[in-house]
Amino acid sequence: MGAPSDAELLAAHRAGDRHAFGELVARYRNRMWGIAVRTLRHPEDxxxxxxxxLVAAYRGAGAYRGEASVRTWLHRILVNACIDRLRKERRHVTVPLADIEPRERRQDVATDVVTRLSVVDALAELPPHQRVAVVLVDVQGWPVDEVADVLEVPVGTVKSRCARGRVRLGALLGHLREEER
Structure with missing residues (x-):
């Protein structure tokens, strides 16, 4: 018998298993943090x-209806929390340089840093719904239909948010193409 499924873990949590939710957290915490840090730009946030x-999911597990996968349900809670935070706080923060690729993969450190910071700044200029869609689809590589489930919108809405976000990013990052010449 293999590892329990996400749905089995959530059911066990709801039935009182004190360790089941911890297993779900272990499975998704890093992915959730990756989405949050790319959306919010600040590791502490x-x-x-x-x-x-995760606290909201822990407390709200009884409300899980099973209409979406547990993964989608958890990420929906996370995305909503990110959007709420974006709406509440409009502050400028920097990105730690520790996220830069290892030295052996870099050609020019200064160019890489400027490019990364430019992209992060440009993402911050997008409206929250476009930013979340672009982060999930283009940065995290999620399928559009899963993003639609997480955001609770039609697939076409995700596609249009990504398209609008990409156009805006293109305009904001056009200077990077000019610098390459």
Whole structure:
């Protein structure tokens, strides 16, 4: 018998198993943090939002209806928490340089840093719904239909948010193409 499924773990949690939810957290915490940090731009905010989302999921497990996968349900809670945080706080923060690729993969450190910071700044300029869609689809590589489930919108809405976000990013990052010449 293999590892229990997400749905089995959530059911066990709801039935009183004190360790089941911890297994779900172990499965998804890193992915959730990755989405949060790319959406919010600040590691401490991302950590706070992931914790808030996990606490909300822990407390709200009884409300899980099973209409979406447990993964989708958890990420929906996270995305909503990220959007709430974006609406509440409009502050400018920097991205830690520790996220830069290892030295052996870099050609020019200064160019890489400027590019990364430019992309992060440009993402921050997008409206929250476009930013979340672009982060999930283009940065995290999620399928559009899963993003639609997480955001609780039609697939076409996700596609249009991504398309609008990409156009805006293109305009904001056009200077990077000019610098390559």
């Amino acid at each position: 991302a950590a706070d939002v992931v914790q808030e989302a």
